[in-house]
Amino acid sequence: MLHLIKKDIVIHKFSWIIYFALLVFFVALDKDVIFIIALISAIITMDAFYADDQANGHTLWNALPFTRSEVVSARYASLLVFTVISMGTVILVELIFKWDWEPSLWKEVIGSFILMVLSGALCFPIFYWLSSQRKVIFVLLILYILLVIAGTYAFYYLYLYLSESQIVPRTLSDGQLFGFAILTALCLYTLSWRLSIKIYRNREIV
Amino acid sequence: MEHAIELQNVHKSFGGFGIKDLSLQIKKGFVTGFIGANGAGKSTIIKMILNLLQPDAGEVRVFGMNYKESEKMIKERIGFVFNDDMLYxxxxxxxxxxxxxxxxxxxxxxxxxxxxxxxxxxxxxxxxxxxxxxxxxxALAFALSHHADLLIMDEPTSSLDPIFRRELMELLRGVMLDEEKTIFLSTHIMSDLSSLADYITLIQEGEIVFSKALNEIEEEYAIVRGGAELLDKDTEQYFLSIRRSDNGFEALTADYQTVEKLFGSEAIIERASLEEIMYYSRGGKVDAAFN
Incomplete structure (x- = not known):
């Protein structure tokens, strides 16, 4: 399975330079950290799905000595890897650009992780369900990116609402709140992973 | 004799196309050519053998193992070539x-x-x-470079020029010097098979028409041409397919010797090529098991 994750990284090849340039561009524009991490991670994920689709990757990787569970699991792991790479790079670039790191930015970094996990949990089963129709996959992937962008704003306003409503701050600290959110998101991610495996096992690879 | 591939009572409905109760065995250590018209079901069966499609009912076994229990072990031993482009x-x-x-x-x-x-x-x-x-x-280089025991090829020669096609056949003959190797190859180019295949399996509309040794086919199948007066209920039973015209008939028989005795010099009887067998045998169904 590690090999399939490596494949998801390698197939982007020179696109990594474009992703990095995009990331630097958004940092230079002073866009929110949560937005940059989520957008770049979503683009890399979208590109991985799209490259597989273009290269008949479903046929190739399922004819090689892998099980369908491994193929799906690797993609779920790859999303986490892409997100962590984006998180690390954004932190680094922010530090280089601004020589400063506001403590509150950690919330955005963790928020982006939660957002990516949730959006993956929601969208991946749909991709595995519908992506056998090749014309549909491109539209789905664009919708996925739009969902992630919308998610960054939803996340921001939800956090603002929870902070201002005083309900959560009275019972939970920020650390507890984010810890709880990460745990919930990972639980949903696990459920989604199991569902995707079930969908993909029954899929006809034509 | 051990079989590299076994399909037993396989059913598969797929986008308006159906395979019903198909059984097929591919012998280990030989080259089997898989022939049939476009849409006959060749790729569907190859994909079922590779577990890319799963049968609605029935069983697919490769090297005596099934995919449920030994998926990775089976795939380790298969080299595959598809007609589709599968490279990044x-x-x-x-x-x-x-x-x-x-x-x-x-x-x-x-x-x-x-x-x-x-x-x-x-x-x-x-x-x-x-x-x-x-x-x-x-794709061929990838399929041949991991010492696979079974090579499955779906129309590998269709996009190759005649020179390389011949080279490939030479190369595959070289591969087959190892008696443990098996090749299952679908193609539209019958000349490829006549120089390479030991067995031929013909599929038509999801049904196996025959699966026989190539020399057996060459001995048994013939095209018979003659006047319409030669045809009656008794003689027609020897033909798998008959095409009538104003001048007479052309028919495919799988019983060369009997037909030759029956008609003697009254009809023209010629050995049938694989193309002719494919062309004439639409609809006929014979025992699919190897004898």
């Missing part, structure tokens, strides 16, 4: 090799480079610039 265009052949080589325990890098040299494949060129023939050669 942005990667070079060398980069693609790194990805694929790591998937097989028995990958042989020296052998891969030998095939790349033999096929004149550029290792450091992006594969999107490869012609269809080069892509097919690359």
């Amino acid at each position: 265009g942005e990667l070079t052949l060398l980069e693609m090799k790194k990805l694929i080589a790591a998937c097989y325990r028995k990958w042989d890098d020296t052998l891969f480079h030998h095939y790349c040299d033999r096929f004149e494949l550029p290792l450091r060129q992006n594969m999107k610039s490869f012609s269809d023939g080069m892509k097919m050669k690359a």
